[in-house]
Amino acid sequence: MQAAGNIDLKANRWGVLGIIMMGTFMAILDTSIVNVALPHMMSSFGVTRDKIEWVSTGFLLTSAVVMPLVGWLTGRMSYKALYLGCLAIFTVASGLCAVAWSYESLIFARILQALGGGAIQPIGMAIIAELFEPHERGRALGIWGTGIMLGPALGPTLGGYLTDAFGWRTIFSVNLPFGVFTLLAGMVIMRPLQAHTRKRPFDFIGYAFLATALIAGLTGLSNGQDKGWHSNYIHICEALTVIGTVMFVAIELTVAHPLLDLKLLLIRNYTLAIVLAVFRAVGLFGSVFLFPIFLQNLMGYTPVHAGLWMIPNAIAVGVMMPFAGRLADRYSPALLTGLGSAMVVISLVLFG
DSSP states (O other), rough: HHHHHHEEEEEEHHHHHHHHHHHHHHHHHTTTTTTGHHHHHHHHTTOOHHHHHHHHHHHHHHHHHGGGHHHHHHTTSSSHHHHHHHHHHHHHHHHHHHOOOOOHHHHHHHHHHHHHHHHHHHHHHHHHHHHHHHHHHHHHHHHHHHHHHHHHHHHHHHHHHHHHHHTTTHHHHHHHHHHHHHHHHHHHHOOOOOOOOOOOOOOHHHHHHHHHHHHHHHHHHHHHHHOOOOOOOHHHHHHHHHHHHHHHHHHTTTTSSSOOOGGGGGGGHHHHHHHHHHHHHHHHHHHHHHHHHHHHHHTTTOHHHHHHHTTHHHHHHHHHHHHHHHHHHSSHHHHHHHHHHHHHHHHHHHHH
């Protein structure tokens, strides 16, 4: 019965891919769309820059903590229920962000938004792996990746226009019609699909130490310049990060059902892909976050004009992602990855 259901869903896999891409785009978009609106939020709630940074930092921290839960949840729920449930949480939380009546309520709504949004991306990737055969997977991931890459690129542009024209609250309320449409389409098009993994106990202790390391590490990196890199606050974050990481590794190597199978790191290409993804994300998302702030605060650009500077990047990404997916099905990943990484490095050096 389950195999028949999987075949039925695979017959409609391209429609499902569109739904996944829309949800992923909205979730990723919200990591960057708020950047150009932060000065306006500061004025609305009368808070300092240190506090308003938690609109972005709180979202990223929560997303990082939620992602490791996805693998465990997929063994207990269908992909459809899990994906649409997370999308519903994200959509409702977007509405709460739009009507936030205080700084504290905005931070709470952003954390709730990240609980749903942080899980959408890994669930989407897992669904694609289940639906598409290996010879189609590169093309499918290329199309899906368009949503991932367009989100950070278009976020500042869209956020700048909405903030200037209608106010900063519209950067959240714009998610509502798209979220409702995607939910309705998902209910109609998607079919229940179970992961090919058996249920297993959850590693609560390992997860607690991993969450501690992630939260402390990202908090320290986010506040180091303001608090002082040699302050007690940062030293405590560093200590918690080290303790959490060491304990997490020790537990994962000894428990019967680890949250993360560290033996996967012995696979050379897997480890290299993770390392490359980390450095790529630092360069890409770091520049996307800082560029509009630089243009507004130091160059005197309006939010709309700052956002327009991101348009060429968005167009290039939109054109290349599906094309790159097709190339990945035909040519060596090492060749394509090396060429793409070199181009990213050259572009960042030229920006510098």
